[in-house]
Amino acid sequence: MIKTLIMNKVILLDKRPVGKASLSDFKFIQEEIPQPKEGEILLKTVYVSVDPYLRGRMNDAKSYVPPFQLHEPIQSGIVASVIKTNNAAFKEGDVVSGSLKWQEYQVSSGSGLNKIDDDGTGLTAYLGILGMTGLTAYCGLSEIGVPKAGETLVVSGAAGAVGSVVGQIGKLLGCRVVGIAGTDEKVELLKSELHFDEAINYKTTPDLSKAIQDACPDGVDIYFDNVGGEVSDAVLAHINKFARIAVCGAISLYNGDAPSSGLPIPSVLLTKSALMQGFIVSNFADKFPAAIKQLKAWVKEGKLVSYETIENGFDHIPQAFLDLFDGKNKGKMIVDCKN
Ligand code: NDP
Numbered sequence: 551m552i553k554t555l556i557m558n559k560v561i562l563l564d565k566r567p568v569g570k571a572s573l574s575d576f577k578f579i580q581e582e583i584p585q586p587k588e589g590e591i592l593l594k595t596v597y598v599s600v601d602p603y604l605r606g607r608m609n610d611a612k613s614y615v616p617p618f619q620l621h622e623p624i625q626s627g628i629v630a631s632v633i634k635t636n637n638a639a640f641k642e643g644d645v646v647s648g649s650l651k652w653q654e655y656q657v658s659s660g661s662g663l664n665k666i667d668d669d670g671t672g673l674t675a676y677l678g679i680l681g682m683t684g685l686t687a688y689c690g691l692s693e694i695g696v697p698k699a700g701e702t703l704v705v706s707g708a709a710g711a712v713g714s715v716v717g718q719i720g721k722l723l724g725c726r727v728v729g730i731a732g733t734d735e736k737v738e739l740l741k742s743e744l745h746f747d748e749a750i751n752y753k754t755t756p757d758l759s760k761a762i763q764d765a766c767p768d769g770v771d772i773y774f775d776n777v778g779g780e781v782s783d784a785v786l787a788h789i790n791k792f793a794r795i796a797v798c799g800a801i802s803l804y805n806g807d808a809p810s811s812g813l814p815i816p817s818v819l820l821t822k823s824a825l826m827q828g829f830i831v832s833n834f835a836d837k838f839p840a841a842i843k844q845l846k847a848w849v850k851e852g853k854l855v856s857y858e859t860i861e862n863g864f865d866h867i868p869q870a871f872l873d874l875f876d877g878k879n880k881g882k883m884i885v886d887c888k889n
Contacts, residue, residue: 555582556583557580557581557582557583558580558581558582558583558584558653558654558655558656559578559579559580559653559654559864559865560578560579560580560581560623560651560652560653560654561576561577561578561623561624561652561653561867561868562576562577562578562579562621562622562623562624563575563576563577563608563618563619563620563621563622563623563624564576564577564620564621565620566608566609566610566620567605567608567609567805568806569805569806570805570872570875571605571608571805571871571872571875572872573868573869573872575608575868576624576868577621578865583655584655584656584657585634585657586634586635586636586637586657587636587657588636589636589637589659590636590637590657590658590659590660591632591634591635591636591637591640591657591658591659591660592632592633592634592635592655592656592657593630593631593632593633593646593650593655593656593657593658594630594631594633594654594655595628595629595630595650595652595653595654595655595656595864595887596628596629596630596631596645596673596886596887596888597628597629597673597674597677597884597885597886597887598626598627598628598652598677598864598867598884598885598887599626599627599628599677599678599681599682599882599883599884600626600867600870600871600874600883600884600885601626601627601682601711601871601874601883602799602801602804602874602875603615603799603804604618604624604626604871605804605805605875606804614830623651623652623653624651624652625649625650625651625652626649626650626652627647627648627649627650627677627681627682628647628648628649628650628651628677629645629646629647629666629673629674629676629677630645630646630647630648630650630656631643631644631645631646632644632645632646633655637659637660639660640660640665644665645665645666645667645668645673646660646663646664646665646666647663647664647666647676647677647681648662648663648664649662652867654864654887664676670850671846671849671850671856672856674856674858674860674882674884674886675849675856677882677884678711678856678858678881678882678884679715679845679849679854679856679882680842680845680846680849680856682831683711683712683715683882684715684841684842684845685831685834685838685841685842685845686712686798686831687712687713687715687716687719688715688719688841688844688845689829689831689833689834689837689838689841690712690716690774690796690798690829690831690834691703691716691719691720691772691774691796692719692837692841693829693834693837694794694795694796694825694827694829695772695774695794695796696772696794697720697723697724697725697771697772698723698724698725698771699723699724699725700724700725700726701725701726701771701772702725702726702727702728702766702768702769702770702771702772702790703716703717703720703725703726703727703728703770703771703772703773703774704727704728704729704730704762704766704770704772704773704774704785705717705720705727705728705729705730705773705774705776706730706752706773706774706775706776706777706781706782706785707730707731707776707777707799707801708729708730708731708736708740708746708749708776709729709731709732709733709736709737709739709740709857709880709881710731710776710874710879710880710881710882711879711881711882711883712776712798712799713729713731713774713776714740714744714855714857714880714881715854716774717729717740717744717746718744718745718853718854718855719848719854720772721745721746721747722848722853722854725771725772726747726766726768727745727746727747727748728746728747728748728749728750728762728765728766729744729746729748729749729750730749730750730752730758730762730777730781730785731749731750731751731752731877732751732752732753732877733751733753733877734751734754735880736749736751736877736880737749737750737751739857739880743855743857744855744857747765748765748766750762750765752781752784758780758781758784759784759787759788762784762785762787762788763788766788768790769788769789769790769793770785770788770789770790770793771789771790771792771793771794772793772794772795772796773785773786773789773793773794773795773796774796774798775795775796775797775798775799775800776798776799776801777799777800777801777802778797778799778800778801778802778803778809779800779802779803779807779809779810780802780810780812781802783810783812783813786813786815786818787813787818789818789822789824790822791822791823791824792822792823792824792825793822793824793825794824794825794826794827795824795825795826795827796827796829797826797827797828797829798829801874801875804875805875856881856882857880857881857882858881858882858883858884859878859879859880859881859882859883859884860884860885860886861873861883861884861885861886862885862886862889863885863886863887863889864885864887866885867885867887870883870884870885871883
């Protein structure tokens, strides 16, 4: 009898990208499926989250997370199912989420993994609205933005994973919400499905500063910044006295583009008595249980929409990651690896 050996596909960082990453920076290899030792479990990858911050980890630079090592697997948020277990804390069929490697199969001690249930929200939600994305939006907005009803909140990267949640929470808390995004389709989505008050296409608006002024007749009280660069300069020109600016991300700079010559930020902050604070979501780890409870309740009540772009197939993971930098996703970008 001929037995076919199922091999394990693994995606390695093959080269450190220079500027924009490309498919040639990744390498697929095949190896035997590892077997769990005593105390370990064997996991099969189900859904993979691709995220802009992974680009930073591809540089050989010190940051808040260590860089990926060359010729080693990339790692990101993953939902996986337990297919073999030598660990009493897990049974076959359990579904877990955690930071795992871009491999079809992998062994784990189980440490750092959370067991999850599809209790109506869908498993992908644990990589998005009920995972890092939702926590980033909720904690960054509530802890730094400190929104009050009636205030104006501007969100950049508004149709992306974090931005789409920030804007919806802003509306739930009674703010006037203005989103900035890169296509007319996204602008339409923000206004019609996610209930933003106004949305601006930063790529086609002839005068972004004027468009922001028109969309925010009372000025900007809170700016949730996902992109940095010229978009942020245009928003900062319209902040009100005592404005709060939550610096969540700067995707426009992740490929090494030069920062915009920009505004004299210290003068802007000084003259407006404004607060600008960068953050990493893990700063707010003590707030996570309450945040998840609130996010889950809003999702179940239908008040918060979990918007996702799902790509298909393990082989498509690197391309899905690259697509983030071309704005091809709406909401959270996830790769379905079931088939
Ligand atoms: P998104 O789902 O928002 O995907 C990225 C989006 O960024 C794209 O869809 C694109 O939308 C936009 N974009 C790409 N290139 C540019 C550019 N040059 N200028 C302006 N916009 C651009 O990603 P996430 O929601 O996962 O992340 C959003 C931001 O939040 C990122 O900067 C990320 O690093 C950061 N982040 C920070 C965390 C923290 O702890 N501080 C945690 C999680 C995320 P468009 O079509 O509108 O251009």
